[in-house]
Amino acid sequence: MSRRVAVTGMGLVTPLGIGRERFAEALFGGVGGIGPIENFDAEAFKSRCAAEVRNFSARDFISARLLRRMDRLSQMASASARMAVEDAGVDLASADRGRMGIVMGTAFGATDVVTRFAGTLFTEGPRRVNPILVPNTVMNAPAGHTAIELGLRGINTTLNHREASAEAAIACAAMQIREGRADMILTGGGDILSPFFFSVLERFRALSPQNDGEEGARPFDRRRNGPVAGEGVGVLCLEPLESAHARGATVYCEIAGWGMSGAPAPANDWPDNPDGMLRAMQAAMTMGGVEPESIDAVSAAASGGIRSDRLEALALERCFTGASQPVVTSIKGAVGESFASGGVRTATMALGIHSGRVPPTLGLTEPITPLSMVSADSREMPVDCGLVNACASGGTCVSLLLKKS
Amino acid sequence: MNSKDSEKKDIRFSMKSDRVVVTGRGSVNAIAENMDDFAAALQNGTCGIGPVTLFDTDGYRTHIGAQVNGFDARQHIPAVYSLKRMSRSDCMAMAATLEALAEADLLSMADRMADRTGVIVGGGAGGMLECETVFARYLEAGADRMPASPFAAFSCASSADHIATHLNLMGPRTTFMTACSSGATAIGFARDLIRSHAADIMVCGGTEPMCRITYSAFNALQAVDPEPCKPFDRHRRGLTLGEGAGIVILESLDHARRRGAPIYGEILGCGITCDANHMTAPDTEGIGAAAAMAAALADAGVSAQRVDYINAHGTATPANDRMESLAIGRVFGNRARHIPVSSTKSMIGHTLGAAGAIEAVACLLAIERAFIPPTVHHNAPDDECLLDVVPGCSRPARIDTVLSNSFAFGGNNTALVLGRFTEEGGAP
Numbered sequence: 001m002s003r004r005v006a007v008t009g010m011g012l013v014t015p016l017g018i019g020r021e022r023f024a025e026a027l028f029g030g031v032g033g034i035g036p037i038e039n040f041d042a043e044a045f046k047s048r049c050a051a052e053v054r055n056f057s058a059r060d061f062i063s064a065r066l067l068r069r070m071d072r073l074s075q076m077a078s079a080s081a082r083m084a085v086e087d088a089g090v091d092l093a094s095a096d097r098g099r100m101g102i103v104m105g106t107a108f109g110a111t112d113v114v115t116r117f118a119g120t121l122f123t124e125g126p127r128r129v130n131p132i133l134v135p136n137t138v139m140n141a142p143a144g145h146t147a148i149e150l151g152l153r154g155i156n157t158t159l160n161h162r163e164a165s166a167e168a169a170i171a172c173a174a175m176q177i178r179e180g181r182a183d184m185i186l187t188g189g190g191d192i193l194s195p196f197f198f199s200v201l202e203r204f205r206a207l208s209p210q211n212d213g214e215e216g217a218r219p220f221d222r223r224r225n226g227p228v229a230g231e232g233v234g235v236l237c238l239e240p241l242e243s244a245h246a247r248g249a250t251v252y253c254e255i256a257g258w259g260m261s262g263a264p265a266p267a268n269d270w271p272d273n274p275d276g277m278l279r280a281m282q283a284a285m286t287m288g289g290v291e292p293e294s295i296d297a298v299s300a301a302a303s304g305g306i307r308s309d310r311l312e313a314l315a316l317e318r319c320f321t322g323a324s325q326p327v328v329t330s331i332k333g334a335v336g337e338s339f340a341s342g343g344v345r346t347a348t349m350a351l352g353i354h355s356g357r358v359p360p361t362l363g364l365t366e367p368i369t370p371l372s373m374v375s376a377d378s379r380e381m382p383v384d385c386g387l388v389n390a391c392a393s394g395g396t397c398v399s400l401l402l403k404k405s
Numbered sequence: 406m407n408s409k410d411s412e413k414k415d416i417r418f419s420m421k422s423d424r425v426v427v428t429g430r431g432s433v434n435a436i437a438e439n440m441d442d443f444a445a446a447l448q449n450g451t452c453g454i455g456p457v458t459l460f461d462t463d464g465y466r467t468h469i470g471a472q473v474n475g476f477d478a479r480q481h482i483p484a485v486y487s488l489k490r491m492s493r494s495d496c497m498a499m500a501a502t503l504e505a506l507a508e509a510d511l512l513s514m515a516d517r518m519a520d521r522t523g524v525i526v527g528g529g530a531g532g533m534l535e536c537e538t539v540f541a542r543y544l545e546a547g548a549d550r551m552p553a554s555p556f557a558a559f560s561c562a563s564s565a566d567h568i569a570t571h572l573n574l575m576g577p578r579t580t581f582m583t584a585c586s587s588g589a590t591a592i593g594f595a596r597d598l599i600r601s602h603a604a605d606i607m608v609c610g611g612t613e614p615m616c617r618i619t620y621s622a623f624n625a626l627q628a629v630d631p632e633p634c635k636p637f638d639r640h641r642r643g644l645t646l647g648e649g650a651g652i653v654i655l656e657s658l659d660h661a662r663r664r665g666a667p668i669y670g671e672i673l674g675c676g677i678t679c680d681a682n683h684m685t686a687p688d689t690e691g692i693g694a695a696a697a698m699a700a701a702l703a704d705a706g707v708s709a710q711r712v713d714y715i716n717a718h719g720t721a722t723p724a725n726d727r728m729e730s731l732a733i734g735r736v737f738g739n740r741a742r743h744i745p746v747s748s749t750k751s752m753i754g755h756t757l758g759a760a761g762a763i764e765a766v767a768c769l770l771a772i773e774r775a776f777i778p779p780t781v782h783h784n785a786p787d788d789e790c791l792l793d794v795v796p797g798c799s800r801p802a803r804i805d806t807v808l809s810n811s812f813a814f815g816g817n818n819t820a821l822v823l824g825r826f827t828e829e830g831g832a833p
């Protein structure tokens with residue numbers, strides 16, 4: 001079986017706002033979501049900024065009975081999934097929920113819960129740990145809770161591979177739809193910030209400001225000095241194109257191809273060449289049957305990382321050598337590096353294709369590459385084909401090909 | 406060979422097949438660190454459960470587990486591969502990978518082949534065992550005094566990263582983390598990637614370390630038996646945690662044939678569902694588990710009549726074994742009581758993220774060496790588990806088709822159908 005895969009809905013819980021409309025208004029309007037950390041005390045850290053989710057009222061989306069059992073990431077995922085279903089115009093009560101599934105990606109899971117659990121274990125001892133916390137310590141908690149909340153009994157799984165978790169999840173979900181193993185899948189992913197997790201990132205010097213210089217996210221910019229951490233969840237509703245048409249659903253775009261690859265890299269570090277990213281993009285385009293000349297826009301993985309942005313720029317320069325060049329953007333200047341960011345970024349590309357807009361790369365003023373970057377303001381232009389790139393520390397790369405339907 | 410046969414053969418070879426076969430197997434677990442020992446231990450009903458010594462269990466309700474005692478990474482991993490920043494979990498996965506690649510005759514791979522080879526690992530606690538010590542230090546002395554380097558291996562993604570980097574593999578790479586079904590799901594998706602021509606060869610499976618957080622979590626849920634677990638037994642009281650890794654090398658049949666690879670079996674089908682009922686307790690009706698088994702059989706195009714052996718999830722918690730028996734009944738009807746069933750967790754413990762993969766390896770050994778692995782410590786049958794549970798030591802039997810179950814927290818159910826390889830495919 002080989003069915004075409006349509007994106008028919010999206011739900012978002014992001015630093016730029018909750019829900020598709022608020023998110024899109026802010027993002028395409030050039031509003032940034034990065035600011036001083038408010039959700040926890042970051043006074044002791046050198047990095048004090050983040051793109052935090054605020055004003056998220058989980059009870060607006062989740063039944064009271066289940067809400068109290070969910071950790072914060074699960075709440076954000078369940079709310080996003082609920083919004084995606086509503087956006088897709090699906091009536092769950094009459095849907096065949098045995099054929100509906102969830103495939104999520106998360107890089108670190110509920111670090112807040114794990115920290116609390118371990119805190120009790122190591123200070124008060126094993127008999128004092130709270131069993132209520134246990135279900136939320138596993139990475140698949142968001143997908144599990146969401147399945148219970150929405151009653152979805154089809155394929156359910158969770159991918160957990162650093163910054164490429166959500167893009168891999170979307171590729172996995174698209175594969176299941178294509179092969180006819182499910183009739184609808186909610187897919188995407190996300191991560192949250194928590195104090196201990198943030199302190200580990202800080203200790204690894206994984207965040208801006210590295211070296212001297214001002215803290216800030218500046219993807220592809222000469223003055224970049226590390227990513228700014230972010231959080232958020234994005235979930236897409238995928239279904240076969242044919243059934244989307246049959247029920248008269250709005251089709252934002254199709255997921256026409258995906259490419260996954262890896263390049264050798266030191267532990268938790270970046271590869272020394274751009275081959276992995278290049279291969280992922282080429283595989284996605286080959287699968288979708290399009291040439292590099294047909295790509296109109298690329299949502300880059302670039303986050304302001306000193307080496308990772310350079311690698312991706314090189315991969316893009318090698319990939320797009322023809323006369324017709326895509327525009328390149330990274331929304332991580334607006335939403336930070338939220339690790340499993342592929343749900344939010346794929347939703348962005350789907351919106352861009354649907355509405356003919358490419359969002360800006362905030363923080364970019366002096367590009368490191370001759371590629372055609374979209375910087376301060378979003379650009380109105382037809383987008384028929386777009387790539388969404390993910391590149392994870394450790395060398396794993398994923399690229400998704402989105403196509404106007 | 407008569408002319409009719411050779412004609413048939415020509416047709417077979419001219420058609421591009423989407424069959425995915427197993428060309429190598431590897432596992433490190435509580436009863437064995439190589440295939441021959443694993444097969445012997447499974448046949449003899451060796452139990453690997455004993456005192457936990459990886460950390461102090463003082464203050465815990467239970468003190469036993471199925472540890473890989475005396476695991477020495479360097480016995481498996483040659484010095485050319487640095488172990489720097491590799492966790493115990495990473496090392497076990499790498500050890501199993503090297504064994505599987507040796508079996509597959511792939512230890513030295515041409516670049517062109519490595520470019521088309523990927524890695525998918527099912528993970529669990531990842532580098533938690535090492536990071537726990539650091540976390541305790543953080544609680545005592547604060548972030549500034551905490552050594553950060555163990556966190557490089559914290560993510561369970563690091564196993565796939567290390568394997569791919571050490572072996573120069575450039576194909577698709579990712580990690581599944583669905584607790585106790587991770588390993589089986591990784592194998593299922595790796596098969597998808599080969600069938601869609603994203604890769605020719607996939608290194609896939611799962612790995613799981615014993616660690617304090619997991620141990621205390623299962624203690625807190627009162628899901629563990631203070632004595633070695635007794636799957637499907639009337640007096641069962643819970644599971645026994647284990648650790649280890651299981652890796653299989655999957656390959657498209659065409660590719661395996663072209664290079665004359667040994668073939669140990671075929672991945673026939675995979676079914677994944679969700680209970681959508683409760684985060685930790687299995688659905689008492691077994692609907693989600695039955696749906697996963699049915700989906701795997703449908704995906705394989707195999708009728709329930711053809712299953713010769715069921716490698717059960719069989720954790721030995723009262724709820725799981727009752728539910729699983731019911732679910733097997735839903736799928737197999739009256740035949741449920743007559744299909745041999747066993748839980749190898751009685752010997753290797755519940756290895757969580759690795760379980761589905763180690764059990765797939767056990768099934769492939771059972772197919773190859775014609776035996777049904779036993780369920781040790783199963784003495785008293787339970788009226789709620791009306792199955793042909795194979796106790797004590799193994800039963801000789803030719804096995805062509807196996808169903809292997811993995812059920813997890815989050816209501817995640819994965820079932821795999823594995824088969825003996827025959828040229829024709831389908832029923833032997």
